[in-house]
Amino acid sequence: MARCCQGARRAVAADRRPSRRPGGRLVLVLVAAALVLGGCWDARDVEDRAIVVGVGLDRARGGRIEVSLEVTIPGGTATRPGISGSQPGQRGGLQGGTKVVLTATGATVHEAIAHLRDAARFDIFLGHVRVVLIGEDLARSGVLQHLEMLVQNPEIRRLIPLAVVEGRARDFLTGTMAQDATAGLYLSQMLDDLTRTGRAPNVDLSRFLTDVSEPGVDPVASVLRRAAGTEAGIDWAGLAVFRDDRLQTIIRPPEAWYLMWAMGSPRRTTLFVPVREPVSGGVVLDIFHVDSRLNLKGPPDSREAVLRLLVEGRVVEHRAGGVDLTDTATMHRIQARTQRDLQQQVQRIVARVRGLGADPFGIGRALRVVEPSLWRQPDRATRQAAGRIEARVEVVVRVRRTGLTIR
Structure with missing residues (x-):
């Protein structure tokens, strides 16, 4: 009987003890999440970063690829002069900054961009690219491998407008625009306006690569050319017709309009x-x-x-x-x-x-x-x-x- 009473008293005492709650574990999880997820893991001042707004791809000698990057470099402040010193490439004036077109060649797009990163003393950021231009010679030799390597870069967006240019893409990036100091921004807005008003098809990196990889359909792209008497000396020249990833011909207006209707x-x-x-x-x-x-x-x-x-x-x-x-x-x-x-x-x-x-x-x-x-x-x-x-x-x-x- 005494043993039964002692067992009952122990059970009552155990019920009166405060229950253990997982509060400590929850606090540890929250602290760990704040340390891992809080803030920017790749923090870098804007004065130390070159923002790429335009990418040009051209064919180089020996089957190599020439990559041209149009970058905007902030001018910095009095205490942080930034990176507006002498840099290789074509320079254009910007209010409060500098425009530079950097060019390098390589066996692949990745290798050419790596050469540019090694040669520059600032960080090249590809997260704000506005347009990708392909030279006509490169388009005729095939672009699938080069575009796939470009989109493998985690900073590159897949919805960037894409166009073929008559001549070399680098020449379009180094040109002076009428309204904007950067050719990439101007050409991006130009292609967006043409697409929105129904004067050109909507072609971006994702759409182009999808049509190339999908059996039963071939891609097209807008063609840009130099033209006197226009706002920036550039106008829409027609449609580039591809077979797989190789340019076959350029259809001029008004035939290009009829082709758009059929598509x-x-x-x-x-x-x-x-x-x-x-x-x-x-x-x-x-x-x-x-x-x-x-x-x-x-x-x-x-x-x-x-x-x-x-x-x-x-x-x-x-x-x-x-x-x-x-x-x-x-x-x-x-x-x-x-x-x-x-x-x-x-x-x-x-x-x-x-x-x-x-x-x-x-x-x-x-x-x-x-x-x-x-x-x-x-x-x-x-x-x-x-x-x-x-x-x-x-x-x-x-x-x-x-x-x-x-x-």
């Missing part, structure tokens, strides 16, 4: 449509919407790729005297004439591009959807099968009147 990019433009009525003349149409659809029709042994374009436009200028645009029959004739002309133009450029062996329209990709057996075959089998398919263009035009002011 599914809604490029806005204006067209002059001749009209033969009581007085010879024509109307000017503003094309504000283009919808492109690709369909494969027919049995497997006689498939046909049909590119169907729905083009919508409005009359913006009237140069045909005596033509009544309120007449339904007249508008139907204008639509029929526009539809026939556009269909011929788009069909011609589609045949030209496919004649080069390129497939920016994605016919091979659509073929892999309806023929899953191609997934188990090499990539060249998809290209060969897509090349045997005939491509036909269908254009449907809808023209809108603008009201009484056009009469």
Whole structure:
């Protein structure tokens, strides 16, 4: 009986003792997290860092690669003069800073950038690159290996705009821009404006590399060139058509616009449509919407790729005297004439591009959807099968009147 009472007293005393809580462990975890995660692990003053805003890739002798980096170097303060001393490269004036274009060659992009880091006495930071330019010679010899090495750098963003330039990319980075002191910032904004307004396709590093690596579709890119009479001496010169990662040809406007339509990019433009009525003349149409659809029709042994374009436009200028645009029959004739002309133009450029062996329209990709057996075959089998398919263009035009002011 006494033993039972002693056991009961011990149990009651144990219940009265304060329970152990994991407060100490939680405090240790919080302290460790604050030490590891708190603050910047790679802290460096901005005066000691060169920010790269533009990257240029050119072909060098002996199959090597030439990398040009346009960097902005802050001028520093009185107590911290920064790194505005003499540096190799092309220098341009910046208010409160310095622009320098550094160039190095190597067997790979990584090796060339490593040479630049070793030669510079400041830290080169690639996290703010705004544009990547590829020289035409390098584009024709192949760019996949160089771009893959570039994106392997953890500082490089995948959504950087990419463009091909006529000549050498370094010459575009060393040029003087009209509005901005850095060519990288100006060209980036230029490409963004062209894409946003539908005057150029949206091509960045991620999109380009995806199209190169995916069987059944080939990439395209905007082409920039030197041009007098423009804001910065540079304008959009057309589309660079690739087969795999090699440049095949450059399509100039207006054929480049028709190619964009066939690819599914809604490029806005204006067209002059001749009209033969009581007085010879024509109307000017503003094309504000283009919808492109690709369909494969027919049995497997006689498939046909049909590119169907729905083009919508409005009359913006009237140069045909005596033509009544309120007449339904007249508008139907204008639509029929526009539809026939556009269909011929788009069909011609589609045949030209496919004649080069390129497939920016994605016919091979659509073929892999309806023929899953191609997934188990090499990539060249998809290209060969897509090349045997005939491509036909269908254009449907809808023209809108603008009201009484056009009469």
